[in-house]
Amino acid sequence: MYSPTILIEAMINGLLTGAIYALIALGLTLVYGVLHIINFAHGAILASAMFAVWGLNVLAGIDPYLSILVVTPIFFGLGYGVQRLVIGPAAKGDDGNILLITLGISIFIENALLAGFGSDTRSISSDFSFSVIEAGPFLISSPRLVGFAGSLVVTALLWFIMSRTDAGKAIRAVAKEKLGASLMGIDVGHVYALTFGLGCAALAVAAGLLMPTFYVNPRVGGAFVNIAFTIVVLGGMGSIPGAMIGGLLIGLVESLSGLLLGESLGQIGIFVIFILVLLLKPTGLFGAKA
Amino acid sequence: MLEVKNIRTGYGGVEVLRGIDLSVASGEIVAVLGANGVGKTTLNKALSGLLSLTSGSIIFDGRELAGSPIAAVEAGLIHVPEGRKIFPNMSVHENLELGSYRRGRAGRARNIERVYETFPKLRQRTTQMAGTLSGGEQQMLAIGRGMMAEPKLLILDEPSLGLSPLLVEEMFDLVKRLNGEGLPIMLVEQNVVQSLEIAHRAYIIENGQVTMSGSAAEISGNPELKRAYLGL
Incomplete structure (x- = not known):
């Protein structure tokens, strides 16, 4: 059996990683909650955000954390534009079409990244990437701690937007009652685009928080999206607190099963949970009934 | 307040409203009555901009409404839809x-x-x-x-639908009270008898056209009413 120190350290690391997973799941669950589709381009958008962070660092020497301030508004704008100008008009009101269009967009982005950057894996390394904080007997990676804090801040911000601002309330209104919302003068097309933009903005923040410790290549998004999808199902489709709690749980499970079963089997725990949730509580922890 | 001139619209190739004229003056309760499927809800959708017109025009508060729900709400034409559609x-x-x-x-x-x-x-x-x-x-x-x-005109679509008789009574009292405060109301209802009790004027719609209109008293006394309402 492992010593409690190692177990606790694995749990801490799991929670820290889980918060970033949660951030990625947040965008997915938000878009699902309002547009009622799984955004297949989620992973590709994350990959392009990570390339953007990497590019700003390599070309302009901008710190990845600082680049969040640049990349996030850009990705919000891109997301808003793509929904308003591409997905919305092409979908013609049919959710099934949106699914196919986001799939098309993901193929397009991944191949554009491949054409532009090749399939090489790249990373940003600085002294900070490897710095650790000693907390009693535990060693905690500083960039992961920053990632954890950043994810919590973004989740809190998003929660505030959704529950306290008119824009956020309009998003929640459109999610459940499109006709009622348009009769209040809420522009449904604008709300869709806003939601998609917020989802992309969350990915941009995640990219900035990930890059100090992670690598990027055009296909990097896939691994994250699989996990994010599990989190969304576990937390309840469309639920913001569900995404956060689900993310932390999945991070914990991944880290512990990695420790107990070996690194290569670490993700088994995640998919066992995925199957169990589908079997026992298909609506997830915080999900509303359909 | 509201002037609807010869509007036509429908879904796909099917014309539902076949030239409807009606008006609501300030301070009035106007009942728009008819059986299921005669085009009442379609009329409301056209008025609130959810459905675009194939011809005709809607003048509200002295201006022609640009056919979008946002324009209708901004102008103060507020539509409380059938089935409530709350969040x-x-x-x-x-x-x-x-x-x-x-x-x-x-x-x-x-x-x-x-x-x-x-x-x-x-x-x-x-x-x-x-x-x-x-x-x-x-x-x-x-x-x-x-x-x-802060509506200038409130359209109520089937407010009594699915309510118990006691609540229906309460609902019509409320409509009267709101109108008493100076709010013009267009009441779209299947409940002919109670609507006519509180309305100033009424229109009967049948097959996407107005088949009868006049003061509530005139309409109530009309022997044609039953025929028109039941669509026989």
Whole structure:
């Protein structure tokens, strides 16, 4: 059996990683909650955000954390534009079409990244990437701690937007009652685009928080999206607190099963949970009934 | 206040409204009556900009309405839809707040207070999710949410639908009371008898056309009424 120190350290690391997973799941669950589709381009958008962070660092020497301030508004704008100008008009009101269009967009982005950057894996390394904080007997990676804090801040911000601002309330209104919302003068097309933009903005923040410790290549998004999808199902489709709690749980499970079963089997725990949730509580922890 | 001139519209190739003329003057309750499927809801959708016209025009408050729900709400033409269409996942209070999303935002706090005075039951339910309200409470909320936009004209689509007879009575009293405060109301109903009791004027619609119109008293006394209403 492992010593409690190692177990606790694995749990801490799991929670820290889980918060970033949660951030990625947040965008997915938000878009699902309002547009009622799984955004297949989620992973590709994350990959392009990570390339953007990497590019700003390599070309302009901008710190990845600082680049969040640049990349996030850009990705919000891109997301808003793509929904308003591409997905919305092409979908013609049919959710099934949106699914196919986001799939098309993901193929397009991944191949554009491949054409532009090749399939090489790249990373940003600085002294900070490897710095650790000693907390009693535990060693905690500083960039992961920053990632954890950043994810919590973004989740809190998003929660505030959704529950306290008119824009956020309009998003929640459109999610459940499109006709009622348009009769209040809420522009449904604008709300869709806003939601998609917020989802992309969350990915941009995640990219900035990930890059100090992670690598990027055009296909990097896939691994994250699989996990994010599990989190969304576990937390309840469309639920913001569900995404956060689900993310932390999945991070914990991944880290512990990695420790107990070996690194290569670490993700088994995640998919066992995925199957169990589908079997026992298909609506997830915080999900509303359909 | 509202002047509808020879409007035609429908879905796909099917024409539902086949040239409708009607008007609502300020201070009036105008009942638009007819059986199921004659085009009442389609008329409402056209008025609130959800459905574009193939011909004809809608003049509201002296100006032609550009066919979008946003334009209708901005002009003060507020439509409380059939089936309430409240936001079930949000609290009563949030539903009311969103009523002033596009119009009446400056008066939000004051208007919420006014809605709670009109509907004391809603005040007891401010934090409750709207989807868990009873049918009658949901209808009150839908009307309250409409009031939040400071309407110049309120369109009520089947407000009595699915309510118990006692609540139906209450609903018609309320419509009368709101009108008494100076609000013009277009009441779209299947409930002919009770609608005619409170309306000033009425239109009977049949097959997408107005087949009868006049003062409520005239219409009530008309032997044709039964025929028109039942669509026989």
